[in-house]
Amino acid sequence: MDLDAVRTFVVAADAGQFQEAAAELAVTQQAVSKRIAALERSLGVRLFTRTPRGAELTIDGQAFLPHARELLRVAERAAASVHASRRPLRVDMISSRGAASGLMRGFHRAHPDIELDVVMVFDIATAVAAIRSGTIDASFRAVAAPGRPLPDDVESVRVLDEQLELLIGPAHALAGARSVTLAQLVGHRIWMPGAVPGTEWAVYYEDLVAQFGLTIEATGPNFGSDALLDTVADTPGLATFMGQHTRLVWPAGHGLRRIPVTDPTPVYPHSLLWHRDNPHPALPALRAHLAAVSPGHGAAGTWTPAWAR
Template sequence: MDLKAVRAFVAIADSGQFQKAAVDLGLTQQAVSKRIAALEKDLGVRLLVRTPRGADLTIDGQALLPHARVLLGAEERAVAAVRPGDRALRVDVVGRRAAPGGLVRDFHRAHPEIPLDVVTLFDGDTAVAAVRDGAVDATFRAVTLPGHRLPDGIAALPVLDEALRLCVGPGHVFARAASVTPAQLAGHRIWMPGNVPGTEWHAYYEDFAAAFGPAVDTIGPNFGLEALLDTIAGSPDLATFLSERTPHVWPAGHDLRLVPLRDPTPVYPHSLLWRTDNAHPGLTALREHLVATRPRPPEGELWLPSWAKRTPGRSASPAA
């Protein structure tokens, strides 16, 4: 059905007059009459009968009226679902327990009036494609992967340089160290079963291993963070990387240690990506919040891959 004609029919049913309906719709009476005639032709029934006082519904018109209201209500909901500001801001955070998830939670606390729809897409290519195609409004990613460039119309805003910590059990050689340099990790086994090739974090740790020499081991089934920490706690040889900004809970008996990495401090560069033509006001509020609350980068020399986007003040990568 032509919803414009349906709207004219409902307006006449509510007002009882073609002329009053035309005024309410901002149309001429002739235009309203043409819409009703077209609707009656499409349906093959008479919907209205003109009277000296206006117009009355026929039996078919009475039968159609409640369905016509449903159609117009569905149209209003459909428009509202895609109207910027009327729908939830859809954001991809990779993992809800990862640092970007914390950034979005902080934004929600500051702006509870902005509805959010938080999703967890896996890899960077999928997330960038979702932003490009309008499936999500924004994503948090490390940009850009080697050999990749962002599609035209997609912008990136650096929002967090997340310092890495070395996570070891109580029997590890670095368990009692106040800090460790990345160079000291040469030859040591870093176990990361969730480090999947083709992802931006795999590219990050591949560059890190090339620069400083640790053996990043991705072999083994990924049973999740808890199982990983169980293994690290009981091993004198295995270590992994974690962040103080990512919430972790482990049994007290594990006695795990988060050892700072210094000289340089490796940081994982999180950026917010979005389409520049996206007019959702919640997206503007999110960007402004991230700029206003962006944590200061760690002090001292920093390391990040040569392919990562940089902002003024970041230290150059020795691998660049």
């Protein structure tokens, strides 16, 4: 099957217009029409119906579309199989200051000869699509929330349970505590402006709220960690959660405190995701390194959502 024709079909289906597809593919509209017509002849069906608004998929076109996408993914992986050793290992993580960054720094120290390319993909759906297409080799995620299982060709392994800590200012009512229980946090305002609805970390905190009756707010714009630290330091009734391995520096005058949370200790589950057929020669080394340094998970006295267990 002509992959150029298949690729043209997918682009046209997403664009809804042959003219827009032509612009995206940097070809003429006539070339798009010819490729689609040739594909329709080879399949023996009509894939599009022309309408005043553009081009709409027929029932056959709708049935063919997911298979067309998979054909392109397979072709990309086939190409990657002969080029993977020529490029850096490409790994995705949510933040450069989080636990995944620390794990990758440790891997780089242990394997300085392996070239790395660190990228940051925001949502898990985009990361999984990039893993399946071969655009990235691995991703650190909390795996899947309820109703969003991973595709069969994407594998995962739990690599770190990161304890959550409470971050508060010097005037907060709990500022003098050496540790706090989840029960003690009921009624206190916990601000998480980066908890975007639908993300895996937002689902995690929603489950934490449902389980323990906490008050977690995600209101207001997310201006980044510096603004969050400023606000928490200046607001006596406000707190936020922070991962144990999150590396942040704030002015000495802020007087911020990081306090362990107990009874039980909420932990955020970090997993490594990869495609089972990924051919990059450095990927096994990364997996072996993480297996060697992983402290295990599911320790007594800790809590994770049911979907992460």
